[in-house]
Amino acid sequence: MFPNELKYTKTHEWAKMEENTDVVVVGITDHAVKQLGDIAFLELPEAGNKVKKDSPFGAIESIKAVFDLTSPVTGEVIETNQQIVDNLELFEKDPYKQGWMIKIKIENKDEFESLMNASAYESFLKKEEGEH
Amino acid sequence: MPYISNTDEERATMLAELGLNSIEELFKDIPSELMSYSFNLPTGKSELEVRHFVKGLASKNVTDLICFLGGGFYDHFVPAAVGAITSRSEFYTAYTPYQAEVSQGILQSIYEYQSAISLLTEMDITNASLYDGGTAICEAVMMAVRITRRKKIIIDEAVSPIYRKILHSYAANLDFESIDVPVGKDGRADRKIIESELDNNAACLVLQNPNFFGCIDDLTDLADLAHKSGSLVILSTYPISLGVLKSPGEMNVDIATGEGQSLGLGLCFGGPYLGLMTTRSKYVRQMPGRIVGETVDKNGSRGFVLTLQTREQHIRREKATSNICSNEALCALAALVYLTLVGKHGLRELAELCSAKASYARERLLKIPVIKQKFESPIFNEFVLELPIDAEDVVSKLMNKKIMAGLPLGHYYKNMKNCMLVALSEKRTKKEIDFFVESLGEIL
Amino acid sequence: MKLVFEKSISGKRGVRFPECDVPCAGNIPDKLKRKNYAELPEVSELDTMRHFTRLSLHNMGVDTNFYPLGSCTMKYNPKICEEAVLYKGLGDLHPLIPQLPDGNKFTQGALQVLYETSQFLSEITGMAEFTMQPLAGAHGELTGTMMIAAYHASRGQKRKKIIIPDSAHGTNPASAAIAGYEVVSVPSNADGVMDIDEFEKILDKETAAVMLTCPNTLGLFNPQIKKIADKTHEAGSLMYYDGANLNAILGKLKPGDVGFDIVHVNLHKTFGTPHGGGGPGSGPVGVKKNLVDFLPISRVVKKSDKTYALKYNYPSSIGYIAPFYGNFGVILKAYVYILLVGKEGLARIAENSVLNANYIMKKLKSYYHLPYAHTCMHEFVISAVKQKKNGVRAIDIAKRLLDFGFHAPTIYFPLIVDEAIMIEPTETESKQTLDKFIDIMIKIAKEVDENQEIIKTAPHNLGISRLDEVKAAREPKLRWAK
Known part of the structure; x- marks a missing residue:
């Protein structure tokens, strides 16, 4: 159900290591997109900003709610996907490819490796649903 | 009590539905030792008695003085149609328009108000109102601090001293560094000092036009200077003056605020008034307060809703752009009706009328040999006279002649004991001005 | 249009x-004039x-429709209150007159209104003194929080946090943050009130104050309130009372007797002044004796010769928080309201508002989920979770109510109840109106099973259908331009 090549967080971000680099691409899962409903605004950091694992790097807003976007890794933002900020529908339709949010040059690859894989994320979601 | 509709019989029926014998049982969660049974208050009175009593209180206040008192709060004419609209209870008994489909009246009026104030100030985006002109400056300063992530605030001392005091109270717990810059000799902002204070710690420069002394200026050069240091410029305005004066937008300021009382609201002993706030499009998400936006319904018809609400306290809680919830919507409606009635050409005419009366009064008053002009800058509708004696004595003596001559400035500016701030509006006639000049001449 | x-x-x-x-x-020199009109x-x-x-x-108000908007106390506003503001000598009085030499003597009537209203409120809430200056409820919260900071500073302390339950109005944490405080949220327990064990874990020497709405936003009175107050005081902290729900206990209980140190009152909720489509309001703040020194300036005093005066010389005061004496026009309406209602009327207000709320709650509870099935005070919260399972949400029910000539209740608040619908009828509504509202709420509950589409596409009868809020937020159009 969730792309196998990606890693996941408990706060519903996905992360992907660009091949042969120390750059991690970050977005949010289609599960999160569905939960949010109609998205009204996306706030992303500028390139050059430092981000910290488990700290907010931006925010996503529906009409009546705001959620922090949490960074899966520590590092420096090298690129931001301005296209989705201006075209939220694109992001809603394709959160994994065209809907990527930021690229982070990371310091510690272990941080990336320790994230959940697709099946771990899926069972995490099941457990979370069960609690409600 | 007439404001409770249900009869004893109806109450009994309702209690029976609840399976209760008495209303007291509904209060069983309140521990009985905490209940109060005696209140030292008057017993209720009939409407007739209360009306008589309150009219008696009203008559204990002064009503028949000729008003030259301003200081940011002006005695302007209010057309009857303003009250006719704001006293429609479809408007005044409504709450905040959270249910848009049954609140299109108030929503459209706020949208039109936002448009009118944006046009008047030549700024981009206006919010649905703040409490008053003073707290609007505080909100603007906090907004500038958020945008620049800096904490130094530079304030011209010719910004209303009342507003500066409010700002100082607000800032007390927020470790802002605030610098009050003394006004220049001619009554204008002191460029030299301001330039030296504008460094890369400065969040904003706060100015006022016309300033508290009535002096007017073109502040474009200061806005440019502030922008060079990465600071924002906040300009407090007097909306009637914008019928003729260079607008905040033309001066390139970032946030304009103002007191909207002059736009069709009575003086009402200090409130309710109307806090204006307008800014540049790029800062809209940092703006406090409600904002109304245009949209469509399911059939594509135009309609209006509260929008960008994620900035606000009911959603973002401690991270909101402000704690404001209730605003001054009905006062904003009054301002909109007023600006509609006065209109594009009427506002220019009104501003020129105020300015002409002030010029005439100043010219005549300055012909009294012992009176000096305090500042040489041009003025709009208000000016400072330097008298040979304590301004309080002058005001006191003229009160006996039914003239409210102006505001003695010693209370706010220690070195201005002999100075008096005099304001004119379209309501003052030549006859009244002449009488003021004569009477002042007699006592000096 | x-x-x-x-x-x-x-x-x-x-x-x-x-x-x-x-x-x-x-x-005016040309270079100082604007280019275009x-x-x-x-x-x-x-x-x-x-x-x-x-x-x-195109607007509903209390005078046109039943307006059971929870938390907002949309009661009827007596018309004599509106009239009083128009009297010569009140609505046209310049606020700077008292600052002129001997100025107080020209405004004795207005100062009396301010003084006596503050006295009435002190008596009603059990406080020592009130400031009438705060211009709205949230402004009162900010004023109160500033006084809390000043109080601790006077004792050589700089406490850094304020405790607020998770059911609180958003203004509470927002006001605390603006006064420089960190906000710590306490969860509610299964009974819907603040969890006292969790509370005690958080309460410490860094706690400047505990901010509570009482009864809370679920319409529930916390029977442990006195214990909470005692614990708070033991920790050297202060109790703040958000007066949003004062209507429920008017004339029954003085917050001061429970141990609250600071109270703000929303005149536009409890004391019969209209909401004006969003404002103006008025949020006077009262304090116990140990906090009087910190009240804002100016203050109205009654002198031994029975005249009134404004005084400014209070060195410990937090200073100016408003340009003058508050929203005088609103205060005047509340003053008139209190004169009309009188001491015997206060308890009638609370009793009837609580009875009306419980009556609706009883009649609706077999049709809607009631998350806290307990006697309520002046308001209560039901949840549309049952209906949500069938695809109908609280917002749909709210919109459908509009079709029948009722303003919707508050929805999606408090945040701790899923699909919350918060109903506050107030004391001024008649049994006939309540019965009609109950019938329609039941009819809508039945429509969920029978004709869902009509709810999900509501409203139908207003000349305008459901508005697209997403479009408004995504493509903000916030003004007209030529």
Whole structure:
């Protein structure tokens, strides 16, 4: 159900290591997109900003709610996907490819490796649903 | 009590539905030792008695003085149609328009108000109102601090001293560094000092036009200077003056605020008034307060809703752009009706009328040999006279002649004991001005 | 409807000013003048009246419809209160007059209104003294929080956090943050009130104050309130009372007797002043004796000769928080309201508001989920979770109610109840109105099973259908331009 090549967080971000680099691409899962409903605004950091694992790097807003976007890794933002900020529908339709949010040059690859894989994320979601 | 509709019989029926014998049982969660049974208050009175009593209180206040008192709060004419609209209870008994489909009246009026104030100030985006002109400056300063992530605030001392005091109270717990810059000799902002204070710690420069002394200026050069240091410029305005004066937008300021009382609201002993706030499009998400936006319904018809609400306290809680919830919507409606009635050409005419009366009064008053002009800058509708004696004595003596001559400035500016701030509006006639000049001449 | 700007025709005028009767023109140099006229509308007085009268017809108010908006206390506003503001000597009084030499003597009536209203509120809430200056409830919260900071500073302490339950109004944490405090949220327990064990874990020497709404936003009175107050005081901290729900306990309980140190009152909720489509309000703040020194300036005092005066010399005061003496026009309406109602009327208000709320709750509980099935105070919260399972949400129910001539209750608040619908009928509504509302709520519950589409596409009868809030937020259009 969730792309196998990606890693996941408990706060519903996905992360992907660009091949042969120390750059991690970050977005949010289609599960999160569905939960949010109609998205009204996306706030992303500028390139050059430092981000910290488990700290907010931006925010996503529906009409009546705001959620922090949490960074899966520590590092420096090298690129931001301005296209989705201006075209939220694109992001809603394709959160994994065209809907990527930021690229982070990371310091510690272990941080990336320790994230959940697709099946771990899926069972995490099941457990979370069960609690409600 | 007439404001409770249900009869004893109806109450009994309702209690029976609840399976209760008495209303007291509904209060069983309140521990009985905490209940109060005696209140030292008057017993209720009939409407007739209360009306008589309150009219008696009203008559204990002064009503028949000729008003030259301003200081940011002006005695302007209010057309009857303003009250006719704001006293429609479809408007005044409504709450905040959270249910848009049954609140299109108030929503459209706020949208039109936002448009009118944006046009008047030549700024981009206006919010649905703040409490008053003073707290609007505080909100603007906090907004500038958020945008620049800096904490130094530079304030011209010719910004209303009342507003500066409010700002100082607000800032007390927020470790802002605030610098009050003394006004220049001619009554204008002191460029030299301001330039030296504008460094890369400065969040904003706060100015006022016309300033508290009535002096007017073109502040474009200061806005440019502030922008060079990465600071924002906040300009407090007097909306009637914008019928003729260079607008905040033309001066390139970032946030304009103002007191909207002059736009069709009575003086009402200090409130309710109307806090204006307008800014540049790029800062809209940092703006406090409600904002109304245009949209469509399911059939594509135009309609209006509260929008960008994620900035606000009911959603973002401690991270909101402000704690404001209730605003001054009905006062904003009054301002909109007023600006509609006065209109594009009427506002220019009104501003020129105020300015002409002030010029005439100043010219005549300055012909009294012992009176000096305090500042040489041009003025709009208000000016400072330097008298040979304590301004309080002058005001006191003229009160006996039914003239409210102006505001003695010693209370706010220690070195201005002999100075008096005099304001004119379209309501003052030549006859009244002449009488003021004569009477002042007699006592000096 | 067309905007007033779109009705503008060059040359039309809505008001005429007197001819200029002074000889000289203004002396404003050209370089200080604006280039272009402000593009305000050009319409006649009649056009203006029609435009705004028609707008008013597209608006529900308490005078036109039942308005059970929870947390907002939308009660009837007596018309004599509105009239009083128009009396000569009140609505036209310049606020700077008291600052003129001997100025107090020219405003004795207005100062008496301020003084006596503050005395009445002190008596009603069990406080020592009130400031009438805060211009709205949230402004009162900020004023109170500033006084909390000043109080601790006077004791050589800089406490850094304020405890607020998770059911609180958003203004509480927002006000605390603006006064420089960190906000710590306490969860509610299964009974819907603040969890006292969790509370005790958080309460410490860094706690400046505990901010509570009482009864809380679920309409529940916390029977442990005195214990919470005692613990708070033991920790050297202060109790703040958010008066949003004062209507429920008016004339029954004085917050001061429970141990609250600071109280704000929303005159536009409890004391019969109208909400004005969002404002103006008024949020006076009262304090116990140990906090009086910190109240804002100016203050109104009654002298031994029974005259009133404004005083400014209070060195420990937090200073100015408003330009003058508060929203005088609103305060005057509340003053008139208290004079009308009198001491015996206060408890009647609380009793009838609580009875009305419980009556509706009882009648609806077999149709809607009631998350806290307990006697409520002046309001209660039901949840549309049952209906949500069938695809109908709280917002749909709210919109459907509009079709039947009722304003919707508050929805999605408090945040701790899923699909919350918060109903506050107030004391001024009749059993007949409540019965009609109950019938319609039951009818809608049945429609969920029978004709869902009609709910999900509501409203149908208003000349405007459901508005697209997503479009409004995604493509913000916030003003008219030529």
